[in-house]
Amino acid sequence: MEEVVVIIGAGPAGLASSACLNRLGIPNIILEREDCYASLWRKKAYDRVKLHLAKQFCELPYMPYPPNLPMFVPKNDFISYLDNYASHFGINPRFHCSVESVYYDKIASKWCILVKNTNLQTTEVYIAKFLVVATGENSEGLIPKVPGLDGFEGMFMHSSQYENGKDFVGKNVLVVGCGNSGMEIAYDLFYWGAHTSIVARSPVHVVSKEIVFLGMCLLKYLPYRLVDFIAITASKINFGDISKYGIQRPTEGPFYIKATTGRSPTIDVGAVQKIKTGEIQVFPSIACIKGNEITFENGKSKQYDAIIFATGYRSTVLDWLKDGKELFNGNGMPKLRFPNHWKGENGIYCAGFSQKGLMGISVDAQSIAADIGLAWKGTTYDVIGGPYSVLQLNMAMVLKSCEELALQACIATSACLNRLKIPNIVFEREDCCGSLWKKRTYDRLKLHIPKQYCELPYMPYPSNAPTFVPRNGFIAYLDEYVSHFVVIPRYNRSVEHAFYDADAGKWRIEVKNVFSHAREVYVAQFLVVATGENAEGVIPDVPGLAGFAGEYMHASQFSNGRKYSGKDVLAVGSWNSGMEISYDLCQSRYMWSQRKCSEKKEKAVFPILSQSAVAFSALRAHGCINSA
Numbered sequence: 339m340e341e342v343v344v345i346i347g348a349g350p351a352g353l354a355s356s357a358c359l360n361r362l363g364i365p366n367i368i369l370e371r372e373d374c375y376a377s378l379w380r381k382k383a384y385d386r387v388k389l390h391l392a393k394q395f396c397e398l399p400y401m402p403y404p405p406n407l408p409m410f411v412p413k414n415d416f417i418s419y420l421d422n423y424a425s426h427f428g429i430n431p432r433f434h435c436s437v438e439s440v441y442y443d444k445i446a447s448k449w450c451i452l453v454k455n456t457n458l459q460t461t462e463v464y465i466a467k468f469l470v471v472a473t474g475e476n477s478e479g480l481i482p483k484v485p486g487l488d489g490f491e492g493m494f495m496h497s498s499q500y501e502n503g504k505d506f507v508g509k510n511v512l513v514v515g516c517g518n519s520g521m522e523i524a525y526d527l528f529y530w531g532a533h534t535s536i537v538a539r540s541p542v543h544v545v546s547k548e549i550v551f552l553g554m555c556l557l558k559y560l561p562y563r564l565v566d567f568i569a570i571t572a573s574k575i576n577f578g579d580i581s582k583y584g585i586q587r588p589t590e591g592p593f594y595i596k597a598t599t600g601r602s603p604t605i606d607v608g609a610v611q612k613i614k615t616g617e618i619q620v621f622p623s624i625a626c627i628k629g630n631e632i633t634f635e636n637g638k639s640k641q642y643d644a645i646i647f648a649t650g651y652r653s654t655v656l657d658w659l660k661d662g663k664e665l666f667n668g669n670g671m672p673k674l675r676f677p678n679h680w681k682g683e684n685g686i687y688c689a690g691f692s693q694k695g696l697m698g699i700s701v702d703a704q705s706i707a708a709d710i711g712l713a714w715k716g717t718t719y720d721v722i723g724g725p726y727s728v729l730q731l732n733m734a735m736v737l738k739s740c741e742e743l744a745l746q747a748c749i750a751t752s753a754c755l756n757r758l759k760i761p762n763i764v765f766e767r768e769d770c771c772g773s774l775w776k777k778r779t780y781d782r783l784k785l786h787i788p789k790q791y792c793e794l795p796y797m798p799y800p801s802n803a804p805t806f807v808p809r810n811g812f813i814a815y816l817d818e819y820v821s822h823f824v825v826i827p828r829y830n831r832s833v834e835h836a837f838y839d840a841d842a843g844k845w846r847i848e849v850k851n852v853f854s855h856a857r858e859v860y861v862a863q864f865l866v867v868a869t870g871e872n873a874e875g876v877i878p879d880v881p882g883l884a885g886f887a888g889e890y891m892h893a894s895q896f897s898n899g900r901k902y903s904g905k906d907v908l909a910v911g912s913w914n915s916g917m918e919i920s921y922d923l924c925q926s927r928y929m930w931s932q933r934k935c936s937e938k939k940e941k942a943v944f945p946i947l948s949q950s951a952v953a954f955s956a957l958r959a960h961g962c963i964n965s966a
């Protein structure tokens with residue numbers, strides 16, 4: 339069977355991808371090994387589970403939750419939401435289709451998908467131009483190797499098999515793992531009258547749902563470190579020092595860990611109180627099991643009737659994906675980090691592997707549909723030595739290289755075009771939007787103009803944002819803007835040439851993929867250039883600069899003055915960047931260098947260009963810079 343797009347997996351990521359494709363009119367089918375969609379939630383999630391994040395952070399594209407649902411949506415309501423979602427977007431997965439093997443046929447330039455129909459016990463082959471892998475991070479429950487587990491005389495299971503504590507009343511049960519599932523199952527067992535213990539091997543942050551919600555909201559305006567500090571302080575006030583009960587905290591903060599590894603903090607559902615009263619016991623790792631007796635690393639032993647392993651999952655993608663593996667690492671998780679992790683070579687995509695839960699799924703699905711939408715209209719042929727993908731697009735095309743004004747102009751233009759439903763694409767040579775602000779501005783920077791004069795169309799700053807929005811606040815605003823108006827730039831695309839083809843009456847734009855070095859040619863009716871004034875820092879020709887023995891750099895490479903404390907520094911240029919950097923250096927000097935005055939001084943110079951090089955009198959008067 340030949341298809342345009344095959345999606346493997348009918349969990350939230352598969353449904354969201356299909357919905358986004360359907361909205362663009364791109365034919366697609368979903369293959370699902372189970373007899374229903376959302377099987378993880380229907381069959382492998384315990385009764386008590388609720389979404390751990392507030393509902394506004396768990397929406398799939400284009401469908402909010404009903405307003406009457408609680409902030410933390412219970413399992414059955416989430417399943418109903420997915421039922422409505424599938425019916426609203428006309429999604430009918432093919433059930434009992436277990437994908438056994440997938441490879442890329444280079445001659446046909448198509449994906450071949452071998453499927454076992456578990457109902458009919460037949461094998462089917464699907465051929466597709468595009469393949470979306472949406473089989474999730476939780477395909478298979480993981481039970482670690484524990485010495486003696488094979489001889490354990492009680493029963494053991496993975497958390498994905500646990501429904502509720504009905505069968506464990508009055509029994510001694512050990513839960514292994516103190517992540518979200520472990521803590522919630524331990525509480526559930528206690529609630530049903532089991533004598534419950536929990537193994538807390540790794541350090542975890544335990545926080546309340548409310549703190550997580552507050553943190554997620556604050557992250558839009560404050561840096562991670564500050565939000566982490568608030569969250570840790572709040573949970574210490576809430577729970578006290580839980581390390582004395584055997585649960586250690588990691589050295590990094592909960593939101594930093596979530597952002598860098600995807601691991602969520604453990605949300606308390608009531609277990610902490612029971613741990614504090616001793617009604618749920620905490621033990622370190624299991625050392626060994628003999629019969630019914632389990633011995634822990636601290637030398638203590640206890641008899642158990644059952645063990646529940648809440649020890650996580652693994653993705654099975656590498657078991658059946660023959661080609662396209664380059665997208666994933668040895669754990670079956672994407673090698674590339676967000677936001678580019680979803681795209682591989684030859685039309686393969688992965689949805690729902692961002693480790694950002696349902697929020698990440700929503701972004702993946704929209705990015706994938708937009709990308710397939712563009713490529714689907716194209717054809718591929720060879721021109722002078724290399725494959726060129728030529729897209730005939732009757733659309734506006736927005737070029738951008740992410741500079742201060744360009745950034746706003748570009749994102750805003752795309753948002754305005756989106757509002758008018760005019761198809762458009764944005765090219766960005768960096769791997770993120772707002773790269774000038776994210777990568778090339780100093781820490782101290784704030785918008786120099788009051789916020790009401792710095793708004794992009796149709797979105798004011800939050801009312802509690804300060805008048806002069808700091809760098810992180812502005813970055814958060816841009817991220818929010820891009821997500822709200824579904825502006826999905828094609829990242830890592832550097833525009834090399836653009837010229838007007840008078841015969842065709844169209845613009846021809848040649849773009850280089852900075853990762854694969856593949857060249858792509860786009861043809862568009864309209865072209866918006868929003869590459870900004872600040873594409874490249876300028877350092878003037880200063881006689882003797884090449885032989886300067888100290889360090890020199892452009893303002894765009896400067897983060898803060900900490901490492902220059904006690905040194906003699908010349909800032910060249912006295913407009914906003916120059917003056918602010920000088921002030922930062924001066925502050926660093928006061929803050930960090932009092933004790934270093936007698937140290938050997940090294941010279942550094944910061945040419946800050948297109949500005950006067952010598953208006954330093956005020957700073958010089960304070961003795962903060964050296965007017966060499």
Ligand SMILES: Cc1cc2nc3c(=O)[nH]c(=O)nc-3n(C[C@H](O)[C@H](O)[C@H](O)COP(=O)(O)OP(=O)(O)OC[C@H]3O[C@@H](n4cnc5c(N)ncnc54)[C@H](O)[C@@H]3O)c2cc1C
Pocket residue numbers: 346347348349350351352369370371372375376377378379383384387388389390391395396435436437438472473474475476477519654658689690691694695696697699
């Ligand atoms: C208990 C629990 C609670 C959670 N709570 C939250 C939360 O509060 N917020 C949040 O954002 N995230 C939460 N998550 C994360 C969870 O990963 C997502 O909610 C979501 O279910 C992931 O969707 P998915 O479509 O990527 O994967 P899944 O839901 O796992 O769907 C993948 C589908 O692919 C199918 N499949 C796998 N292999 C094959 C194959 N070879 N052939 C055909 N079909 C195949 C599976 O049967 C499955 O239906 C939770 C996860 C668990 C386990």
